[in-house]
Amino acid sequence: MKAKEMMDKEFIYVSKDDSIEKVSIKMEESKRFTAPVLDENMKLEGWITSFNITKGLREGKTLISEVMDPVENILSIKEDEAAKNTVIEISKHKLISVPIINDDNQVIGVSRSVDVVDSMSSLYDIKVSKIYKAMEKELRGVSWDELMEASAKISTRTTGVKITAEEYEKNIQKSTFGEAIWATGGLEKFFAGLISVGEIVIARKVGRARR
Amino acid sequence: MKAKEMMDKEFIYVSKDDSIEKVSIKMEESKRFTAPVLDENMKLEGWITSFNITKGLREGKTLISEVMDPVENILSIKEDEAAKNTVIEISKHKLISVPIINDDNQVIGVSRSVDVVDSMSSLYDIKVSKIYKAMEKELRGVSWDELMEASAKISTRTTGVKITAEEYEKNIQKSTFGEAIWATGGLEKFFAGLISVGEIVIARKVGRARR
Missing domain, CATH: 3.10.580.10 (CBS-domain)
Structure with a gap:
């Protein structure tokens, strides 16, 4: 810009x-x-x-x-x-x-x-779901549902509050990058969460490819 | 906040x-x-x-x-x-x-x-290297050098300009998140790049674990 x-x-x-x-x-x-x-x-x-x-x-x-x-x-x-x-x-x-x-x-x-x-x-107003869409596009062979399931799992683990894949999906449709950063406690933590999600889905994908 | x-x-x-x-x-x-x-x-x-x-x-x-x-x-x-x-x-x-x-x-x-x-x-002023540090910490079993190598590979592929792992490391020590977003053309593209890097290193890690 x-x-x-x-x-x-x-x-x-x-x-x-x-x-x-x-x-x-x-x-x-x-x-x-x-x-x-x-x-x-x-x-x-x-x-x-x-x-x-x-x-x-x-x-x-x-x-x-x-x-x-x-x-x-x-x-x-x-x-x-x-x-x-x-x-x-x-x-x-x-x-x-x-x-x-x-x-x-x-x-x-x-x-x-x-x-x-x-x-x-x-910039802050970008919906978190858009970031997930970019992730889905990049990770060929990983489905949207797998991403949501992995995210719900990581979120439950990090926050201690149980959340389903469906609820997680609803949340990211509404919330923005700015809110996510403020909610997770900073940019690095937000990334760390996304990377944990990536680790789960990529490990599964690699597992499938080897079968 | x-x-x-x-x-x-x-x-x-x-x-x-x-x-x-x-x-x-x-x-x-x-x-x-x-x-x-x-x-x-x-x-x-x-x-x-x-x-x-x-x-x-x-x-x-x-x-x-x-x-x-x-x-x-x-x-x-x-x-x-x-x-x-x-x-x-x-x-x-x-x-x-x-x-x-x-x-x-x-x-x-x-x-x-x-x-x-x-x-x-x-927020913009966070060094990109800090995001990588968070990535390294999260991805137990993946080394810093592997991250740099994978990033240099993705960067070379995306930009068409050959870059070594050492050069890449130097770049992210200097550049900030704000610069990275402006340079890659937006938040989603920046994430997509990071996710590609994650995919390479996680696939390798999973491969090692299965050996």
Whole structure:
């Protein structure tokens, strides 16, 4: 995934000659706490957050140019960089948003922390049953029912709560990868469970092949 | 993971009798775009964002009570709810933060979208080698070298680029789960690769046991 695929599609931008009052209304109406300050060629000249605005209003300033953060302080991400870099920068510097720029240094969008949450939670939202479908497809010669039986067995062993293959199947239709990770206590434990299931069904498959 | 484990530890809160000017300075200094308005028992009475502040300053209002969002419009999360619920609410309503409350309806913290990004990116940041360590531990009787050899084989087959077991081992020491998912093209494909590896080593293990 590239940086440009994880952007605020309705980002706002302002000019350094705009009045602070006008910009404050624009930010309130669009519900944006930050905005890049761009020149007529869409190049970055500065950065505005609600903090620059409240300070400017309090101190009786009038123009964005009087309150904006200078361009040299602004961290930006190139549109074709890995989206992961946006995540890392936002997380490391506790940023609420970063501008995304093209090769001509024009701002083409803004990635907000809420956009990152959106993208990441869609990963979490993959149904566990989809992972099992991938497993079934990969393990030619192992049936879906065998996978469910093995999983119910491992689940019963790990949790101490008896569960049937049918109940297990119902659970994974509903639950997501995110829920599974939180439920099992982490990514490695989730994998360990899947690997135990794999071990059972593969051992059976190998056994059948040797008969 | 519970909601209370994913909170802003330095959250700020204000009183409805505070002046807008004083609160605006507090928000600028602490770099917080939002704050719960609490009574003397830490119970929620309202909610403030930078938008309420800029509007108030522009319109010459003086007290927080004149500009705050009323308590009935505020979505909150109970401290013992799954952290996942915070993620879902922030993502669904594009919130920048939500208050976390205890059983007595007292606000004990605020979860911001940047806190969510932080927690989620720590999942992404797990080294792939850790997942392999879990695999090695689970698959008693399969050695680390066998895992690396099988993985190099699957990787060569999938990508068409020849890689040795040693090179593969070096790669997974550096790369994270997040990178692996982006590199393989998604969670299911990453799993499918791991399962193919599992199939090779388990088949060998079963073969040895039968000898």
